[in-house]
Amino acid sequence: MDSLWEILVIITVVVLAGLGLLVGYLRGGGKKSAPEVTPPPPAREAKTRTANTYKPGGTSTIDTSKGASPRPPVKPAPKDSTAGPATGSPGGAATASAASTPTVEPATEGAGSATAQQAQPVAPAADTSADATDVVESVPAEAEPQVERPESARGRMTRLRSRLASSNNALGKGLLTALSGDTLDDSVWEEVEDTLLGADLGVDATTEIVDGLKRRVQVEGAPTTEKLESWLHEELLAQVGPDMDRRIAGTRVGDRPAVIMVVGVNGTGKTTTIGKLARVLVAEDKDILLGAADTFRAAAADQLETWGARVGVPTVRSAKEGADPAAVAFDAVKAGRDNEVDVVLIDTAGRLHNKVGLMDELAKVKRVIEKQSPIDECLLVLDATTGQNGMRQAEVFAQAAEITGVVLTKLDGTAKGGIVVLVQRELGVPVKLVGLGEGADDLAPFDPKAFVDAVLD
Numbered sequence: 001m002d003s004l005w006e007i008l009v010i011i012t013v014v015v016l017a018g019l020g021l022l023v024g025y026l027r028g029g030g031k032k033s034a035p036e037v038t039p040p041p042p043a044r045e046a047k048t049r050t051a052n053t054y055k056p057g058g059t060s061t062i063d064t065s066k067g068a069s070p071r072p073p074v075k076p077a078p079k080d081s082t083a084g085p086a087t088g089s090p091g092g093a094a095t096a097s098a099a100s101t102p103t104v105e106p107a108t109e110g111a112g113s114a115t116a117q118q119a120q121p122v123a124p125a126a127d128t129s130a131d132a133t134d135v136v137e138s139v140p141a142e143a144e145p146q147v148e149r150p151e152s153a154r155g156r157m158t159r160l161r162s163r164l165a166s167s168n169n170a171l172g173k174g175l176l177t178a179l180s181g182d183t184l185d186d187s188v189w190e191e192v193e194d195t196l197l198g199a200d201l202g203v204d205a206t207t208e209i210v211d212g213l214k215r216r217v218q219v220e221g222a223p224t225t226e227k228l229e230s231w232l233h234e235e236l237l238a239q240v241g242p243d244m245d246r247r248i249a250g251t252r253v254g255d256r257p258a259v260i261m262v263v264g265v266n267g268t269g270k271t272t273t274i275g276k277l278a279r280v281l282v283a284e285d286k287d288i289l290l291g292a293a294d295t296f297r298a299a300a301a302d303q304l305e306t307w308g309a310r311v312g313v314p315t316v317r318s319a320k321e322g323a324d325p326a327a328v329a330f331d332a333v334k335a336g337r338d339n340e341v342d343v344v345l346i347d348t349a350g351r352l353h354n355k356v357g358l359m360d361e362l363a364k365v366k367r368v369i370e371k372q373s374p375i376d377e378c379l380l381v382l383d384a385t386t387g388q389n390g391m392r393q394a395e396v397f398a399q400a401a402e403i404t405g406v407v408l409t410k411l412d413g414t415a416k417g418g419i420v421v422l423v424q425r426e427l428g429v430p431v432k433l434v435g436l437g438e439g440a441d442d443l444a445p446f447d448p449k450a451f452v453d454a455v456l457d
């Protein structure tokens with residue numbers, strides 16, 4: 001029995017082995033089966049770059065000098081502040097003294113940053129700058145293929161006069177309508193007063209104008225409308241201050257550049273005004289240098305640099321946001337002296353959230369500039385559309401810096417031209433320039449007679 005079981009098991013094993021062989025044969029298609037070997041992955045070929053692999057030599061730079069106006073080469077200031085003043089530099093002595101003063105703080109640490117390497121050509125502008133080596137002077141004149149030619153003064157004035165007239169129509173119309181009736185009773189004078197107040201002339205000037213008109217009526221009797229208009233013209237002109245000195249310090253003073261500092265609340269149009277003023281001066285063939293001492297916002301320096309680049313004017317700026325504005329201003333004036341430019345224009349920050357901080361900062365910028373040059377002009381930029389609110393801001397700035405003139409911007413956007421009178425009365429300085437649009441050449445000198453003509457036309 002046992003041997004029968006053994007025979008059955010052997011037969012089963014043999015049958016199964018035979019079946020296994022048969023299945024293997026059929027699967028392999030009759031071919032001789034071989035152990036499956038995964039072929040090794042083909043060696044990865046290095047990816048061929050289709051992009052530009054051209055590498056310029058380390059010294060090659062794009063030559064963009066075509067069409068650039070000739071301009072004296074930028075002299076690099078000595079790196080070592082202990083090396084003394086630049087030979088023959090009019091600003092040398094002051095520079096040396098400023099370098100040793102504690103008020104010029106290091107603009108940043110870890111200087112010589114990216115911007116300094118990018119700007120070509122670059123001249124560290126001052127030798128305070130053992131500390132402030134992140135202050136760089138970019139000379140876009142050589143980097144810009146096209147330099148714009150600013151509009152001539154005559155063309156600009158014709159265009160702006162008509163814009164001024166339209167911006168003040170409401171005031172003129174209101175006054176002339178009020179005065180063109182048959183009688184001059186209290187209600188007429190009230191209407192005149194309201195119109196003048198509504199145009200931001202302020203209470204004092206309004207009272208003086210109306211009192212002046214009433215007096216003339218009393219003395220001379222009932223006037224014709226034309227006579228009344230000419231009296232109004234005279235009274236308004238007297239308020240606008242036709243004899244104030246409105247010249248801008250835009251010419252070298254002795255052996256140094258004129259220095260113009262521009263202050264005002266953010267957004268009033270400081271940077272734009274500097275850009276426009278630079279164009280006016282360039283149109284007069286002046287050599288200009290801009291200083292971006294508004295280090296609060298990096299974009300402000302970019303904006304200024306762009307304005308300068310358009311007319312081939314270099315900008316001294318910091319490579320770092322938040323650098324010491326006084327150090328940048330100092331370096332700009334120093335570079336202006338070294339390069340014997342005609343005018344250095346300094347932009348400043350104007351945030352008002354901290355009045356004390358702002359005043360301290362402006363006072364410091366002023367003090368540090370004056371270590372090497374007097375400030376010939378300190379222009380306060382005011383937004384005409386802000387009215388009485390703008391006046392309060394103006395007072396803060398007037399306390400912080402010695403304002404020598406006002407630039408009233410955005411006069412194209414308001415019918416309240418009377419702010420001119422108010423500003424001058426309150427601050428005791430003349431409105432020297434007016435902004436009449438966002439265009440590059442929309443800056444005009446303030447001409448009292450033309451202004452009153454425009455108001456009453």
Ligand SMILES: Nc1nc2c(ncn2[C@@H]2O[C@H](COP(=O)(O)OP(=O)(O)OP(=O)(O)O)[C@@H](O)[C@H]2O)c(=O)[nH]1
Pocket residue numbers: 264265266267268269270271272273294300348349350409410411412413434435436437438442
């Ligand atoms: N309509 C009009 N817009 C102006 C005038 N002047 C400046 N602006 C505009 O006002 C805006 C602010 O001008 P900015 O020059 O940047 O003002 P800012 O005071 O330098 O401001 P921050 O750089 O923030 O300090 C810009 O859009 C200018 O185009 C002007 O006379 N008329």
